[in-house]
Amino acid sequence: MATHPSPAEFTREKHVSYLKMCLELLPHEYESFDTNRMTFAYFCLSGLDLLDVLDSALTPERRRGWIDWIYAQQILPNMDNPADNEHLCGFRGSPFSGSRFDVNGVRDAQFPVDAANLAMTYTALCCLLLLKDDLSRVDRPAIINAMRYLQNEDGSFSQTYQSLESDIRFIYCACAISYILNDFSGFDTEKAVDYIKKSQTYDYGIAQSPDQESHGGSTYCAISALHLLNRIDEGLLSKDKTIFWCLSRQISGFQGRPNKPQDTCYSFWIGGALKLLNAFDLVDFDSNRAFLMTTQSKHGGFAKLPPELNKYSKWINYPADPLHTYMGIAALSLMRDPGFVDLDPALNISKRTIDRLINESVFWKK
C-alpha cells in the first residue's frame, strides 16, 4: 500500500512559510513577470488552501484588501462607448500598465497598453473564490463578450487582444472561465474541440498546436478543456492510448515529453490529466511521491528539479518558485495524502472551493 511521508520528509511548515512570504514579497528576479502577478497570487493562495491553512493565514482585513486589489485589475466596458474597449475586458495580471487604481475596476482602458488576459482572468476568478468572494462584482457579460474577440478562425485562443500567439493553453482558460461564470456562449465550442482534435499527435499525446510534439502541459489543458465541455469521448482519438502516453511519462516523477528529465510540475499536469481520464490509480504513487520529496528546497517551496540538478533555474539563490511549489502540493493532493485538501483536477482548485462556487456565488446559486 502507499506509504505516507513522515513529517520529516514533507517539510510542510517550510512550504507554508514560503508561500506566505511570496504573497508579501517576491525576489527581484520576478519583476519581469509582473504582468503575470495574478498567477503567482493564485499559486500561493491555492497552495495554502490545499494545505488547509488559508483561513488561518489571512485576517479579514487582508482578505478584503486583496479582494479589492483583484477587482482593481478588472477592465470594464467604457460606459459611453463600450465598443471602444469591449475587446479588452476581463482581468489583467497586475497594475503594470500604470492605470489609475480603482477597486471598482477601470472603464477607460486604452489599447494596447492596458488589456485583459485570459490566463489572468482565470486565475483572478480562482483567487476571488479562494478568498471567499461571491463574484458579485465580476462583469460576466463583458468577459464573455471579450472572449469572442480572442478566439481565432482555427478554434484556438489568443490570451489577449491582437496577441500573436495562440494555442491550446488558452482554450483551457476560456473553458475554465466559462465554467466558473456558468456561461459557455462566449466562444465556438465546436471549433475549439476541432483544434484540440487536430493537435493530437500520432503518439496520442496532445501538443500545443497542430504539428508540434505532444507535451504534458498541453495534454492537461486539452483534456481538462474537453472535460469541461463534456466532450472527452469525441475529442480524443483513443482514450486508452492517451492514458498510456500519460502513464509512460512516469519515470519516478513525471517528464513532460519523451526523453526529457522529470520535473515537479508534470506530476500535476500529467497526474491531473490521468485523474480526469479516470486512470490515476494506475500511477505509481510511491515513486511519484519519492521524487517530489527530492525537489523540495531546504528554504521551503518546490523546485523544478532536485536542487543539485537545478542548474537550469535562473534563481540560483532561490531554487524554488511559486509555480513548482504549487504544482508539487497539487500533485500530493491528487494522491489524497492525509493533510491535503481534496483537489478538483479540472479547475485546479480545491473541491470545497468549487462547492462554494456552486452554492454561494452569484452565477450559480439558485
Place this chain on the structure above:
Amino acid sequence: MHGRKRVKPSAEVERQRKEKEAAKIKEYSDLVDACLNKKDSKKFDTEAFNYTTKILSQNPDFYTIWNFRRNILIYGLLKDADTDQKQEAFSNELVFLQALFQLNPKSYWIFNHRRWSLDNMPYPDWQRELELVGKILELDSRNFHGWDYRRYVTSKLSTKMANTDDENNNYSAESLTESEFKFTTTKINQNFSNYSAWHQRSKLLPSLFQEKNMTDAEKKSVIDEEFDLVKSAIYTDPDDQSAWLYHLWLVGREIRHISVLGAYFDPRGREIVLSFDDEIGMLSPFLVSQGNDTTDNNRKVQGNWRPAGGIFKHDQLNSDRLYGFVWIFTLTEDISTSSTLTVTIEPSSIVPSHSEARLMQTIEKSVINILNTDNIAMSTQSKSVDVEPSIVPAPETLPAIAQERADLLKREINVIKELLDLEPDRCLQTLISLLNELKYASLLESNEANLLNDEIVSYCDRLIKIDSLRIIRFEDLRSKAIFEKETASLVQGSLEDPKTIIYNQTTLANFSSQSSSLASLSLSSKNLTFIPTPSILLLLSKLDLSHNKLTSMSFLANLINLREVNLESNLILRIDGVRELRVLKEMNLKNNLISTFEAVRDGLLMNDSSSRDFQEKLKIHLTGNPLIADNISTEFHVFNDTYDIILG
C-alpha cells in the same frame, strides 16, 4: 531570508543602494508614464518607439508593449515609408530581438515578434533565419519553440523557392524538404533520443511524398528505408522511447469498423433488439420505420430506445450518456408484423467507446421477426454516406493495398522477433499490438486469425511470467484473444464489408429454433478475466462460463435471451446484471467469492425493494461461497416470491 547568512551593510552603503534603486524605479516609471501619454494622444512617433525599446530591453515579458510597438510601426513610423525604409526598420527589429533572445531562448513573445517582423519585411532572408534556428537547436535540441520556428521558416523558404523564377537560385523547392530531412537525420544520428527530430521527420515525410509526386512504389521504398533507420535505432538501444514511438507512427493504425451484429423483433415484448460489437453511446435516436419498399416513404414507428444493461459513462458535468452493446427499442404503438421493420443507423448518431472505431456507412438493417422464421436472412443495406474522416495517425504511410499492409506487418513482426532472440522478453507488448493489427488486416474467417490469437496468447503467458505487477492487464489482453477465438463460430464477415461482422446463419437458425441445446456455447476453463464483447453472445440460450477468472457478472445484462448460465468457480464478488433478464431460469454461482447478504440482495432487488418480473422463478445456486459459512440463510426468505435460492 531563509537560512542565508545576513551581513548587515553599513548605513552609507545601504543608503547608496536605495538611492540607485530609487533612480532606476523612477526611470522605469517615467518610461511607462511617457508611453501611456503617447498612447493617450495616439502619437505613434519615434519617441514612443524608443520608449518601447527601453521598456522591452528591461522587461521583454511586458506583452502589451509589444502590441504597442507593432502598432507604432504599422500605423505611425512606417505608414508612408518606402520599401527600403521598411526593410531597414524590420532588419533593426531582428537585431533587437537577437539581443533579447540570448537571455530568453524560450520566450513566446520574442519568437512571435520575430515572425511578425519577417512577415512584414519586404526582403526577408529566410536562409539566414534557417542558419539561426540551426544554432538555436545546437544549444538545445529539444527547444520546441525552435522546432516550431524551424517549420515556419522552411515553409516560407519553400514557398519563396516555388514562387521565384530567379535562375541564379541554386536551390529548388524539392531539395529544401530533402535538406530538412537530412537535418533531422543528422540530429538523430547525433543522438537517437532526440524525439523532437523524429517528430519533425514525421511531419516532413508526407511533404516529401507530395512534393515529389511519388508513386506508391516510390513511397514504399522511402518508408522501407525509414523502417531500416528505426531498426538500427532500436537495436542500438531497445530502451529508448523515441525510436519506438516513431516506429508506431510508421506502422500506423487502421480505423476499426464498428459492426452492427444483428437486429431482431420480439413481438411478445414488442421490442426491437439491436446489437453492436462495440459499447456505443447514442447521440440521437435511431430511426425505426415500417414499410415494404426501399424508398424513403416508409412510416416512422414510435417508441423509445434504451441500452440493455446500460451504464452511465464518466462523471460528466452537464449530462450523463448511456453506453451499451445491445440497444432495445420498445414500441409505443401497435403495428402489424406483416411488413418489414427497418432500423436506420447513421454514423453521426453514434459515439464509439474509443474514437478509432467508426461506423463506416449508414446502415439500414432489416429486423428479423423471430416468430416468423421463414425469412431468416437478415438483409442489410448500407448507404454509402460521406463519413467525416477521423484523424487517424499517418494515413499517408498506410499502403493503399491491404495485402501490402499485411506484408509490412509481418516483416516488422519478424524484426521484433529477431530482437527477442537477442534480448528475450523485450518489446513483447509492441509485438502483441502488431499481431493484433495483423489480425485486423487479414480477413476474419481465415485460419490465420486463429493462429494469430494462439500466438498472442502465448506471448501474454510470457508477459505474465515476467511482469508480476501488471498481471491483470496481460490476463485481460489474453482474455480478449481467447474470447475472439472461441466465439469465432458465432459470427462471419458481412458480404458488403468483410471488415464488419454479423451473426452467421447457424447462430440465427439456432436462435430462431428457441432450443436451449442448440443455442448454447461453452467457454469453460478458458482463463477469462472479463467478457470483452458480450453482444456476440446475445443470441444464446445457454452459456457455460465455469472455471474462469471473472470478477464481475454485470455483462450478463446484455444477454437477454439466456435461460441458463453457469458461472461456477469464478471470482465473482456480487450478483449483478440479472435484474432485467426475463427468461433466465437457472444460474449457477457455486464456488465464487460472494461473502455478504448485501452482495446478493443488491443484485436481486430493485431500488424500491421489489423484484423483477421473471417468467419463471429464477433458481440460483450459491453453495461454496463465503457467505454460506456465516449461516445467514434465514435472511434469504425475502426472495421467496421470485427466486429459488439453493444454498446446500
